[in-house]
Amino acid sequence: MQAWITLIVWIVISLWPVLGQTLPDTNPSTSEADLAEGREFYLGHCAECHGRDGEGGRGINLTTGQYRLSRTDADLLRLIQKGIPGTEMPRSRLVVADLWKVVAYVRSLARAGASERASGNPEAGEQVYERMACTTCHVVGREGSSLGPDLSDIGLRRSVKFLRDSLLDPSAYIPRNYPTVVVTARDGKQIKGIRLNEDDFTIQVRDIFENLHAYRKSELRQVQAPKESLMPAYGSLLSEKEIEDLVAYLNTLRESP
Secondary structure (H helix, E strand, O other), X not given: OHHHHHHHHHHHHHHHHHOOOOOOOOOOOOOHHHHHHHHHHHHHHOHHHHOOOOOOOOOOOOOOOOOOOOOOHHHHHHHHHHXXXXXXXXXXOOOHXXXXXXXXXXXXXXHHHOOOXXXXXXXXXXXXXXXXXXXXXXXXXXXXXXXXXXXXXHHHHOOHHHHHHHHHOXXXXXXXXXXXXXXXXXXXXXXXXXXXXXXXXXXXXXXXXOOEEEEXXXXXXXXXXXXXXXXXXXXXXXXXXXXXXXXXXXXXXXXXX
């Protein structure tokens, strides 16, 4: 019951700024000038998470035009305005007139990305995915491991360019939830993996074999946080065709995890 009350209170608070307002079905701000202003708002408020060109990063890929929680422009405006609780998507402080311009610009990103297609063969890419044992770190549907990010809907969340860049240089973008850590015990033994939790006195790590380790920092010689991904760079491991095929396969993954 308490959870329901909390949810109802959140909904009321979230809707309060737009209560009494009737948003039109059609975006009233779609001129070239509106798009230009919307781009400036986007770069200042949205690009850090969604990428300069909407390609995705901490936030979803906006170039697909497929947004689960919003179908109309009015839905998208409300989503940007209220944010998404439990995620990194905050509520916006922009006024409605400016939000319409942001929505117009986001829609333009989707139109620009609509023609983007992976050039590889998805079926061949799936074979590459299996041969390279990607399931050791990633989940697709119910198959695989949780050491790395879930890829079940990666084709919806990330652009083709982002997927290719991530294969060639995985350390260029490391998701916040998957920070690499290397702990060195006093006897010199090292454990490399993902930092799960850390405070002033303890640290918990999941190693590359998905084993969990908990340490008191007083027991360790060193704790390092290298700015590099656990995932290898595949440019030297796969041919250009294999890279393109793998990208094409990943681009087809658009189901909810």
